[in-house]
Amino acid sequence: MSTASSTQVNCSINDKDDESLEIFSIIWLDKDVRVKVNQDIQQKLRCIINQLKIFDDVEECKQYIEHRSKYDRLVLIVSDELSRQFIHLIHELLQVSTIYVRSRDKTNGQQWTQNFIKVRIISEELEELIAEVKEDHKKQMKVEEPLPTNMFSFDEGRSTTEINGHIAFAQLLTDCLLRLESTEMDRKELISCLEKEYAGNPSELDKLREFQKKHTAENTMHWYTRDSFFYRTLNGALRKNNIHMILLYRLFIADIYHQLKKFQCLNRVEVYRSQLMSIDEINNLKKYIGDFISINSFLSTSTKYKVANLYKGSGSQKINLERVLFEIKADPKVSSAKPFGSISKISQFNEECEALFMLGAIFHLKSINLGEDKVWTAKMSLCDDKEHKLWKVLADMKKKIGFECTTLGTLGRLLWRMGKLDLAEQYYTRFLKELSPDDPSIISVYADLTDIASLQGYYDKSMELQQKLYDIKKQNPRFDYITKEKLEGFLQISDQDLKLDDEISCGGFGVVYLAQWLSRHDIVAVKRLHLNPLNPQAEKEFFKEILAINGIRYPNIVTLYGPCVEKEKYAIVMEYMPLGSLYKILHQDKLSLDWCDRLSIALQAPKGINYLHQLEQPMLHRDIKSLNFLLGGSHEGYIVKVCDFGLAKTRNETTRQTQLTHAFAGTLQWSAPEILLLEKHTEKSDIYSLGVVYWELATNEIPYSGHQNTVIREFVISGNRLKIPDATPSRFSALINECWAHNANDRPTCSHAIEEIQECINGKMISKIPANVQWVQSGVTVAGGQRSGDSTDKLFCPYGLFLDDDDQNDDYR
16 A cells, blocks of 8 residues: 655646656655654655655555656665565666665664665664755755756668657757747646645745746746756656646746856856766767767756766765766857856856756767776767757758747647647647637648547547538638648738838839737738738639748748738738838939949849749749849848749739739839740749849849830840940949840859859959049058059959059059
8 A cells, every 4th residue: 555645746747657747756665654654754855855655565666666767766765674575676776766774773784785785774763864865865966867868870870760850859849949938828737737746845835936926037047046846847847758847837948048048158168067877878878979969958067177076976876877977068159059058146056156058958979988986977069050960850840840930739730740649639729729710720720630639549539620620611611722731830920910000112012011010029021912802713822822932931032921811901921121122222212332232232132032943842933123122231231132922923913903904923124025925934034034133233223214114025025135334344244144135045043143243252353443543532442562463352342453554653642
């Protein structure tokens, strides 16, 4: 028979074979235990380790211990009477930390237990027991808490698919936690579970009430380093992979992340950590020397060797456990995604000089060797974010799961792929409660729930969900063509979540507004379609095209956040570029750009288009013009991004139905001759339009300004082109002529255009400056000398080269 002094926690966060949220538990085995362990003793022990299980049967106690997780750590208290028949049965188990034997004859007890290194013989005096447990537990928490690690390699000769899969999902889960907003419901559920866990433990309940009143984002690290429920349960969740508990803690994990960013170490450091590990764990580590190790919890280290050395002790204190000292080199410039910070100023134990690494940090394992002092030394270095190649796998998985806008639906998909079907169902159900009835995401959620129910073996439930899905589609005909696969990772933004401010621009497609995205506290651009509501065909094309471009991310492409799909409020929400379009800068603001700026813009403009052309399913822009290149600024100059790609059919339908008639996709002044002849649009048609944009950069003029469309059409079809100014650098002029060649096959690719512009920027394009030029002091750097090649090659984008060979001193003023 067994009894438990701590309240049994039956809430959903616990696996059925794991009762405690913490790592450490106390097991008391004694025939007369209910007589000897009064309420006062239980309270004192639970102030040290909350979970207290009491047994009076050896076999039952043994079975309980054997079924504990490898990440549990058990402190046993055994009566002298039962110790001889019990200890040999469980002594070798990894989860058994320390065994206290209460004996009247300590000398005799020490003799027969000398081969059982985990055993401590103490007197039957209960106060002595409590003092021993309390003192030992301080060190146990430092070095005996299991270090949850995954080793992985990208060595093609080694099969690590399963291990790498675990790491990938652990990394994705961490990323998801940091992106996903926490709710008040999560906080309440967390508090409820903690109240159940610590029922009957007034000391921890007092701390919990204090936490509810005084916790702030700024003092989260205070709670993490304090000896309380917060550290124990968060650490327990991470080490036992208690996913739901981790999710409930996500707000506080995000707080710790931001604190680590705030207190990020500024310089390269070497830190230390002591750890007790089994010889099997060490041998496994040795297999991965030269490979990578992922830590699936926060990693506490010290910048002081003496602190770590103190905790490792003077000898291996447990059977089959070895002392390991981790020496870690970490450079803050290496890993921006997983920060590490010096937290002494905000820690409860500032004397330990603690450096804390973010959950999920990845290290390069350099070596592990046994020293003469019988201590293993493992040397590691913090990995560059892209050093371990896992980032490519993660980037692909994020795109498939839909990480661009993280919702509970994203979390549900991730949990499903992790094989956590019950949790996936739970979070999909929560997500449904957040969605409005006309949100198309409902279709994908019900479709996923249908599949999950089938995988769980709940076939009747699956049929009910399938019928529900059918009814929703019947009630909302516009959902008929939206399938589950298309909607994965697709964010619809409510019109109520947007506050429109000033109008930025207006065209045949729609009106663009500066807007506030309220729930994200962000400034965005919102393009509201002229045609509202869309007819069924236009609406179908709108969804198809938005879904096709959803998830495209590239530095020179404007980010699409998502559409508004509410009736009569169709719009596209996208990244805001504060300087506006290239057209605005050249023709309205009339900025005077030097050739360095022009070439920088010319280099960036085709990069986004080139990315679209080289997708697995290539995408044509179909409407390249200076209006569709948006600019921002940085300390390095202009940032150029292409926009309005992939929406040709919606653009045509809206312009046609609003009587802003176009005979083809695109704008006439920038259109290639084959497009004017209503022929098929190709990549080379986009290149022609790019050539016209380059002409604008060279001239600062609007193409064909003042001419009628019929005149322009005839001019271009006849093979004529706009005049390129003589002052245009010859190489750039040649590129323009290549781009707008009449025969599409004679035009270059985007890649070639990028190479040509890069050659220009590298200094190989230099204009000739007239010999009679008058120099003035205006901040221009003049470099050169009497010998060829002195220093002109050191100039970035030189204005030109002045050749003077008359051996006379010129007067530069």
